[in-house]
Amino acid sequence: xxxxxxxxxxxxxxxxxxAIGAFFSVQFALPVRKIDLPSVDFAFDARRHQYxxxxxxxxxxxxCPGDAVKxxxxxxxxxxxxxxxxxxxxxxxxxxxxxxxxxxxxxEFYGLQPDLPVLLERACKEALxxxxxxxxxxxxxxxxxxxxxxTRVQQIDHKRAAFCPVCSRRLPAGVTI
Amino acid sequence: MKTHWRILVVDDEAVMCESLAAWLREDxxxxxxxxxGCQAIDMAQAVDYAIYFxxxxxxxxxxxxxxxxxxxxxxxxxxxxxxxxxxxVDTAITAMKEGAQEYIVKPCNPEEISLxxxxxxxxxxxxxxxxxxxxxxxxxxxxxxxxSKSAGMRAILDLATEVASLPSTVLITGDSGTGKELIAxxxxxxxxxxxxxxxxxxxxxxxxxxxxxxxxGYEKGAFTGADQQKRGKFELADGGTIFxxxxxxxxxxxxxxxxxxxxxxxxxRLGGSEEVRVDARVIAATHVDLQQAIAEGKFRDDLFYRxxxxxxxxxxxxxxxxxxxxxxxxxxxxxxxxxxxDIGEIxxxxxxxxxxxxxxxxxxxxxxxxxxxxxxxxxxxxxEEDFAFLAQNGARAKGWTVPVGMSIEEMEKLLIAGTLESTxxxxxxxxxxxxxxxxxxxEKIKRYEIPR
Numbered sequence: 240x241x242x243x244x245x246x247x248x249x250x251x252x253x254x255x256x257x258a259i260g261a262f263f264s265v266q267f268a269l270p271v272r273k274i275d276l277p278s279v280d281f282a283f284d285a286r287r288h289q290y291x292x293x294x295x296x297x298x299x300x301x302x303c304p305g306d307a308v309k310x311x312x313x314x315x316x317x318x319x320x321x322x323x324x325x326x327x328x329x330x331x332x333x334x335x336x337x338x339x340x341x342x343x344x345x346x347e348f349y350g351l352q353p354d355l356p357v358l359l360e361r362a363c364k365e366a367l368x369x370x371x372x373x374x375x376x377x378x379x380x381x382x383x384x385x386x387x388x389x390t391r392v393q394q395i396d397h398k399r400a401a402f403c404p405v406c407s408r409r410l411p412a413g414v415t416i
Numbered sequence: 417m418k419t420h421w422r423i424l425v426v427d428d429e430a431v432m433c434e435s436l437a438a439w440l441r442e443d444x445x446x447x448x449x450x451x452x453g454c455q456a457i458d459m460a461q462a463v464d465y466a467i468y469f470x471x472x473x474x475x476x477x478x479x480x481x482x483x484x485x486x487x488x489x490x491x492x493x494x495x496x497x498x499x500x501x502x503x504x505v506d507t508a509i510t511a512m513k514e515g516a517q518e519y520i521v522k523p524c525n526p527e528e529i530s531l532x533x534x535x536x537x538x539x540x541x542x543x544x545x546x547x548x549x550x551x552x553x554x555x556x557x558x559x560x561x562x563x564s565k566s567a568g569m570r571a572i573l574d575l576a577t578e579v580a581s582l583p584s585t586v587l588i589t590g591d592s593g594t595g596k597e598l599i600a601x602x603x604x605x606x607x608x609x610x611x612x613x614x615x616x617x618x619x620x621x622x623x624x625x626x627x628x629x630x631x632x633g634y635e636k637g638a639f640t641g642a643d644q645q646k647r648g649k650f651e652l653a654d655g656g657t658i659f660x661x662x663x664x665x666x667x668x669x670x671x672x673x674x675x676x677x678x679x680x681x682x683x684x685r686l687g688g689s690e691e692v693r694v695d696a697r698v699i700a701a702t703h704v705d706l707q708q709a710i711a712e713g714k715f716r717d718d719l720f721y722r723x724x725x726x727x728x729x730x731x732x733x734x735x736x737x738x739x740x741x742x743x744x745x746x747x748x749x750x751x752x753x754x755x756x757x758d759i760g761e762i763x764x765x766x767x768x769x770x771x772x773x774x775x776x777x778x779x780x781x782x783x784x785x786x787x788x789x790x791x792x793x794x795x796x797x798x799x800e801e802d803f804a805f806l807a808q809n810g811a812r813a814k815g816w817t818v819p820v821g822m823s824i825e826e827m828e829k830l831l832i833a834g835t836l837e838s839t840x841x842x843x844x845x846x847x848x849x850x851x852x853x854x855x856x857x858x859e860k861i862k863r864y865e866i867p868r
Contacts, residue, residue: 287523293435320435322499324523332441377444377796380758388443390527408794 243267244303244310245366246274251315255341258359259313259366262400266367268416269308276302279314292318292329292338300336309373310336311366317342327389328365330372337369343392361392364400371402374414379406421537422446422463426456426483427471427499432522436469436529443530444796446760453478453486460490466540467533472500472507481510488515493543495536499524545753562595562602563746566736572599572728579726580607585678587663587723588701590730592845593780596701597661599728604657609697612656615649619670620662620844628670629686638687648685650677653696663723664704664715665844671716678722698723703845733775733782740770743779747786748798757790765800773806776838784840829864832857836866 243263247256256273263271279298282291299312318326318340327344330337344361346354367385379386382394384403389395407415423445427433430451437447448463450456453474460468468487472480484496497518498511508519518532562573579586580603588596597616604614619627629638633648649658666674677683678698682691700723709715733740744762752759762770766789775781789802832850839845847857860866 293431319523320439321429321432322436322522322524323439323526323529326439326526330442332438372442377442388530390525390530405794409796 240306241269241308242272242304242306243269243370244272244274244307246276246299246302246310246312248276248312248314248316249278250280251313251341254355255313255359255362259311259363262363263311263366263370266401266415268413272304272307274302274304274310276312279316282316284319287319289319289325290314290316290340292320292326292340296329296331296336296338299338300331300334303335307335309370311370311373312336312338313341313362313366314338315341327395328369330369332372332377333375334373337366337373339365339369344395349392357396360400361395364395364398365389367400367402368398371406371410374410376402376406376409379403381405421466421540422448423467423469423533424448424450424456424459424463424465425469426450426453426474426480427469428452428474428476429471432471439526439529440533443533444758445533452476453480453483456483457486457490460487460494464491465494467536468494468496470496470498472498472511473502481507481514484511484516485514495540497532541753548750548753562598563742564736564739565742566731566739568731569736569739572730573602575726576603576728577606579603579728582607582726583697584725585697585723586699586726586728587706588699588728588730589706590701590703591732591778592703592839592842593778594730594732595779596703596730597659599730600657600659600699600701603699604659604697607657607697609656613653614657614659615653615696616659616661617649618661620665624667624670627666628673631670632673632683632685633692634686635688638685642687645685650683650694650696651692654694655696657697657699660698660700662702662704663700664702664706664709668716671719675716675719675722678719733778737771740775740782741767743782744770744786747783748790751787751790755787755790757793759790759793759796759798761797763797763799766798766803769800769803769806777840781840825864828860829866832860832864833866836861 245256245260245263247253260271260273276299279290279295282294284291295314295318299310303310318329318338320326320329325343328337328339339362341358341362342348344365345358346352364385371386376386378388381387381403382397383399384406385398385401386406387394387398389398402410402415423440425433425437425447428451433449433451437449440447448459450459454476456468456470470480470483474480480498484498487494487496495517496515497520498516499520499522500507501522511519517536520528520532564570564573576599586603588599590596601614604610617630622630629648631648631650633646633651634642636642636645673683681695682693684691706715706720710717710720744767748759748762751757785803785806788805789798793802835846835849839849843857844854847854850857
């Protein structure tokens with residue numbers, strides 16, 4: 240039996256993990272399992288005051304259980320890749336591991352009041368997006384599709400928490416419900 | 417339409433290089449990386465990248481500006497983006513003066529890179545579309561438009577290049593679909609007559625009398641319906657080139673008329689008494705073995721020798737299989753634009769199917785196969801599944817087994833239908849392969865109600 244794993248790093252709010260787990264259960268035909276992951280604090284970059292997404296994703300990949308089809312990890316830490324100021328998430332294109340950051344999905348990052356439903360909805364969309372990359376999907380030109388590129392949180396809010404018909408057809412058979 | 421554009425990221429820091437490449441791949445681009453300016457130049461020589469991201473500061477003797485300048489010399493149409501962690505006004509000005517399209521400071525906002533790349537790709541898509549449309553509009557093909565890496569084809573192109581500047585008559589032979597008209601056009605548009613008309617006539621498509629009036633024109637009142645004088649294709653090609661396709665199919669009477677034009681450069685319009693003088697270079701083409709036609713008394717030997725001053729024989733695609741991947745990729749790129757599909761390549765499995773297939777219909781059949789596969793393809797690349805129809809064709813061609821219990825009539829119907837399919841519905845070719853008259857084949861098609 241193979242599973243779709245969702246995991247939270249040590250510092251992460253479990254509400255998000257629960258929401259993503261429940262969301263994945265209705266999105267994907269694969270059984271979903273949850274897993275606890277260690278912190279990504281080792282990837283802290285003192286110069287940028289952010290966490291390196293590349294070493295963090297490497298850690299997620301190393302911790303993929305043997306029966307995992309994919310492992311989507313969730314962290315609170317603000318992630319970056321060297322050439323960009325930040326990333327909402329990171330995935331191995333066509334691989335097994337993916338990672339999303341909740342830091343910039345929170346309203347309080349933009350000086351607003353905390354809003355848990357908004358955070359969870361954004362987290363589910365980003366989780367679906369990065370997991371889509373692990374299934375080989377690339378960015379979609381349909382701005383309402385979960386696979387559309389988002390470089391601002393408003394773009395995430397605009398997207399649906401679902402793949403468009405074109406991206407759905409590109410997924411391997413039997414992956415989605 | 418992203419997958420057709422290839423990007424090269426050049427940075428000595430592996431983590432920088434790979435992270436930008438991975439980010440761009442998620443956006444659907446084909447991305448390679450180089451760890452130095454020298455490696456980038458080597459790669460640019462082998463692959464025509466559309467966009468280069470080049471780090472400004474690189475060790476090893478060739479910095480970003482030097483790399484930029486050398487890529488510009490090698491690939492003047494490429495877009496080069498200089499990236500740096502140490503922005504100064506001087507370096508920015510130098511980079512832009514040397515032809516960098518953009519200058520970005522890392523780390524940069526994801527939106528900035530995304531917008532920048534999509535803007536460049538948008539312009540490149542428009543430029544490519546413009547080139548394709550222009551070429552389609554004028555059909556002014558030149559030798560560099562002939563796609564081939566086979567040694568045999570290169571020798572043919574060398575010969576065609578040499579004869580382009582001569583006034584001599586050329587006979588192009590080869591199976592249907594090998595690209596005889598493309599070579600004829602290249603000869604015309606590479607020679608001294610390029611500014612004058614290129615007039616193509618398919619001799620097989622018209623009945624004798626119609627072809628006669630098409631070639632030589634007619635005077636007012638020459639026949640019922642000739643209410644005004646009309647100039648023929650020879651006159652329209654005056655100063656330029658007339659391309660007579662399927663010359664092996666013309667009637668004995670027209671063979672005589674044509675011989676006269678080739679000998680004297682003069683002819684009479686239908687119903688006319690005034691001699692018309694033309695200066696048109698003749699390029700003829702045929703898939704028929706004219707020597708055999710002469711032996712059978714179907715083609716005049718004096719006309720053959722007039723036409724066959726220079727013979728260019730185009731090999732069938734099955735004899736130059738090394739061209740299949742190159743041609744296939746060319747058609748993928750063309751149809752991606754024409755069909756508005758985001759398909760950029762052919763998978764290894766798909767390519768194997770194409771390489772294994774025999775291509776009886778040659779380049780034209782390959783072109784049709786790619787178009788058909790792209791219409792039904794749902795992914796970003798064409799796979800063996802998209803070419804399943806070819807495997808069926810191939811199996812049918814290789815192993816024609818008759819099921820027990822089939823009547824002779826049923827077998828004949830299947831044989832005719834299969835032959836017509838392999839000739840893309842060309843009745844004349846099918847009749848030739850079946851060894852029967854065209855009229856007999858028409859009668860059988862009608863009797864068996866075979867769709868064409």
